[in-house]
Amino acid sequence: xxxxxxxxxxxxxxxxxxxxxxxxAVRGASLLIILQIASxxxxxxxxxxLLRFLTAQLLGVSAQLEVYYLSVLFFARESLxxxxxxxxxxxxxxxxxxxxxxxxxxxxxxxxxxxxTDSQSVVNIAYLSLALGLPSSLGLGWAYLHYxxxxxxxxxxxxxxxxxxxxxALIELLSEPAFVVLQHRLRFGPRAAAESTATFLRCAVTFGxxxxxxxxxxxxxxxxxxxxxxxxxxxxLAVYLWYGAVLARFEGFSLFPCRVSQNMATRPTTGQSxxxxxxxxxxxxxxxxxxxSSLMSQSLVKHILTQGDxxxxxxxxxxxxxxxxxxxxxxGSLLARLVFQPxxxxxxxxxxxxxxxxISATEQKTRDTTPARTQVHKARTDLQALLKxxxxxxxxVVSIGPYxxxxxxxxxxxxxxxxxGAGAVLSIYCMYIPLLAVNGVSEAFVSSVATKSEVHxxxxxxxxxxxxxxxxxxxxxxxxxxxxxxxxxxxxINMICRILWSGAFISQYFRRNGVEFRWNGxxxxxxxxxxxxxxxxxxxxxxxxxxVGNVSSHVFKDLLMVGAFAVPYVCVIVYAERHxxxxxxxxxxxRREAP
Numbered sequence: 405x406x407x408x409x410x411x412x413x414x415x416x417x418x419x420x421x422x423x424x425x426x427x428x429a430v431r432g433a434s435l436l437i438i439l440q441i442a443s444x445x446x447x448x449x450x451x452x453x454l455l456r457f458l459t460a461q462l463l464g465v466s467a468q469l470e471v472y473y474l475s476v477l478f479f480a481r482e483s484l485x486x487x488x489x490x491x492x493x494x495x496x497x498x499x500x501x502x503x504x505x506x507x508x509x510x511x512x513x514x515x516x517x518x519x520x521t522d523s524q525s526v527v528n529i530a531y532l533s534l535a536l537g538l539p540s541s542l543g544l545g546w547a548y549l550h551y552x553x554x555x556x557x558x559x560x561x562x563x564x565x566x567x568x569x570x571x572x573a574l575i576e577l578l579s580e581p582a583f584v585v586l587q588h589r590l591r592f593g594p595r596a597a598a599e600s601t602a603t604f605l606r607c608a609v610t611f612g613x614x615x616x617x618x619x620x621x622x623x624x625x626x627x628x629x630x631x632x633x634x635x636x637x638x639x640x641l642a643v644y645l646w647y648g649a650v651l652a653r654f655e656g657f658s659l660f661p662c663r664v665s666q667n668m669a670t671r672p673t674t675g676q677s678x679x680x681x682x683x684x685x686x687x688x689x690x691x692x693x694x695x696x697s698s699l700m701s702q703s704l705v706k707h708i709l710t711q712g713d714x715x716x717x718x719x720x721x722x723x724x725x726x727x728x729x730x731x732x733x734x735x736g737s738l739l740a741r742l743v744f745q746p747x748x749x750x751x752x753x754x755x756x757x758x759x760x761x762x763i764s765a766t767e768q769k770t771r772d773t774t775p776a777r778t779q780v781h782k783a784r785t786d787l788q789a790l791l792k793x794x795x796x797x798x799x800x801v802v803s804i805g806p807y808x809x810x811x812x813x814x815x816x817x818x819x820x821x822x823x824x825g826a827g828a829v830l831s832i833y834c835m836y837i838p839l840l841a842v843n844g845v846s847e848a849f850v851s852s853v854a855t856k857s858e859v860h861x862x863x864x865x866x867x868x869x870x871x872x873x874x875x876x877x878x879x880x881x882x883x884x885x886x887x888x889x890x891x892x893x894x895x896x897i898n899m900i901c902r903i904l905w906s907g908a909f910i911s912q913y914f915r916r917n918g919v920e921f922r923w924n925g926x927x928x929x930x931x932x933x934x935x936x937x938x939x940x941x942x943x944x945x946x947x948x949x950x951x952v953g954n955v956s957s958h959v960f961k962d963l964l965m966v967g968a969f970a971v972p973y974v975c976v977i978v979y980a981e982r983h984x985x986x987x988x989x990x991x992x993x994x995r996r997e998a999p
Contacts, residue, residue, distance in 0.1 A: 464727035465559050466629045469569050472548055473633060476573040478707045480537035481530075481580055483699035486851055487692045488526050488584050489756050524657040524664050525689040526588050529696070530581040531661050532688075537577040541570040560625030568630035575637035581659055582648025583640075587753070594647035602639030609635040663687060698856045708870055729888035731826045735813060736833030737840070744794075748844040751790065755852035759783055780917045787910070789988055790845055792926045796981055798838030799928065803938045804970045805834030806952045807945050811963040829888045831952045836892050839899040846906035853913060865905050873898035929980055941973050 545566055549557075556562070579598075586594050610632030617624040645659070652659050664683050682690055758779050810827030817826070854862065876897045880890025907923070914921040928934055950962050978985065 461555070461727055462559070462626060463730050465556055465562070466626045467727070467730040468548070468556065469565060469626060469629065470633075472544055472566065473569045473573050475544055475707060476537055476541045476570065477576065479540045479704070480573075480577055481533035482707070483696045484529055484533050485584065486699055486752075487696035488529055488588060489753055489852075520656040521664055523585050523588065523651075523655050524662055525683070525687075525692070526585050527581045527657065527659060528661050528664070528687045529689065529692055530584045532696075533580045534574070534577045537574055541573055545570050560623050561627045562625060565626045565630035568627075568634050572630070572634040572637040575634070576640055579637075579641040579644040582644035585657075585659075586644070586647060586651065589651065590753075591647070591651065594644065597647070598640050598643035601643050602636045605639040606632040606636035661687060664689075695856065698859050728826050729829065729891060731813075731817065732829035732833055732888060735809065735826075736830050736837065744841045744844050747790070748848045751845055752848035752852050755783060755787075755849055759853050777918065780914065780919050784914055784919050784921055786991075787845075787849060788921070788925050789984075789991065791842065792928075792984060793988070794838070794841040794845065795926050796928060796977060796984075798841060799934055799938070800970075800974055800977060801834055801837050803941055803973065804966065805837070806831040807950055808963065808966045808970065809834055810952070811959050811966065814959045815963070825887065828952075829892065832889050832892045836896050836899070839896055839903065843899050843903050843906065846903060846910060850906050850909050854909070858909070862905070862909075866902070869898055869901045869905075872901060928977075929984075934977070934980075937973060937976065941969055944969055 548566065549563065552562075583595070583598075610628045613624065613628035613631050616622075617628070648659050664687065684690055684693060809830045813827045813830055850858075850862065873894055876894035877891060880886045880894050884890060886893065911921050911923075945966065948962075948965055950966060
């Protein structure tokens with residue numbers, strides 16, 4: 405008998421698993437994008453109706469409360485979520501209690517027990533987010549009320565609204581155990597149902613409360629936003645508990661904290677570490693908990709960088725300016741929330757699972773490394789294709805966005821908001837969107853494969869970048885007095901620093917695994933052609949009397965003209981990159997040969 409047959413069979417099995425992971429990731433990303441488009445469309449329409457009832461000051465205060473809400477969630481669950489995604493990288497032999505390469509005659513009977521063990525350990529870890537969320541909500545709430553400026557403190561029902569936001573965050577954290585186990589099993593349908601239901605409830609309650617207050621001549625302040633967020637959390641909890649309970653009954657685990665040893669189908673073989681050696685108190689998988697603790701400091705720095713613009717604007721500007729920036733930021737980041745965020749989340753999950761066999765040196769010594777090399781090649785190809793898609797999308801956004809976006813703001817939000825400076829800020833924000841996109845996917849890859857020491861090193865660099873961001877923001881807002889536009893410039897400087905670090909890490913990672921990552925492959929075909937086409941587009945729009953960021957007296961005519969020139973421009977880009985798009989299509993359809 406050929407001694408290499410077990411390895412070949414194992415390799416073929418891993419290749420089929422890799423293909424299944426790719427298909428699941430693509431389906432998941434597609435579903436999340438569709439979900440985001442639908443939910444954001446509903447939210448967008450509701451927000452446009454709310455703008456008729458709101459002032460810039462109220463919008464600025466609501467943005468501050470949203471930062472408080474997101475901060476509670478981020479500190480409570482972000483590091484745990486990333487660590488749980490990495491938990492799936494442990495070898496199947498260890499997960500089933502076998503030596504690497506050992507044949508187990510009862511592997512099929514152990515499969516369901518091993519799945520229940522994995523799911524239960526994920527559920528147990530998720531409950532730590534609730535333990536972290538309670539002190540975070542109390543501490544951040546006290547800090548906000550203690551240091552809030554007098555103009556914001558005079559907002560009606562501010563204290564009550566803050567408490568409701570805190571309660572909504574805790575309710576959403578109650579759904580975390582069901583959410584993480586469904587994500588761990590690549591069940592994207594429940595997430596689509598949960599977020600769609602919760603988004604609809606939030607929009608209905610928010611608009612209903614604002615409309616009720618207006619009819620009764622009551623100044624509810626930011627209470628409609630708080631009640632809407634509470635409805636959102638309740639909607640998420642209800643749907644996730646429903647789907648989570650179904651999965652729990654099927655696999656045989658509990659949605660409540662439970663000792664993992666009670667879910668083991670069989671005990672580990674002699675000589676293997678016991679459950680108590682690998683699980684703290686029998687509940688928490690030790691490697692996952694250690695990784696989460698190492699990610700905690702990085703999460704703090706990352707959140708400061710992510711929400712740093714709102715922090716700075718709160719400190720260095722008044723609520724009126726905060727509202728203008730909030731409107732421009734909401735419109736400007738719409739593309740990021742619709743497309744970039746779902747792709748970033750799916751790619752992080754995808755790369756974590758795809759590269760699981762290539763990041764363990766011990767495992768590579770005990771089995772054939774061909775699958776690992778194959779997966780690294782595939783990861784490089786997929787990452788390059790994804791980054792090039794962002795580059796091409798950025799060409800269109802940078803070329804057309806500064807002219808089209810302010811006109812859309814003027815139509816949707818009204819000339820009052822556009823004249824307040826939101827249109828001009830949004831034009832500048834279009835230049836920032838490409839940096840936001842590239843940074844998201846590059847950092848998603850880093851978080852998928854980075855070791856503990858690399859995570860700590862990244863945290864140190866992020867701290868340095870946060871100082872750079874703070875200095876740039878102070879100079880832009882206080883010294884140069886650029887207002888919200890200066891904040892966009894500060895964000896761009898910070899984002900460039902983060903991209904450069906992630907790019908260096910990506911190059912080093914692939915080089916360490918014997919693969920060269922060629923950045924010049926991201927450059928569009930015929931760069932000079934793109935530069936010339938963009939210059940002609942801008943020149944034509946300028947000659948037509950369309951200005952960047954200004955309020956137009958004939959807005960519909962200008963928008964139609966921008967669209968008339970934009971459509972052929974985008975068609976030319978698609979034609980120039982037709983080979984790339986066809987390769988992407990074949991890859992998604994599964995017809996492209998493995999590299």
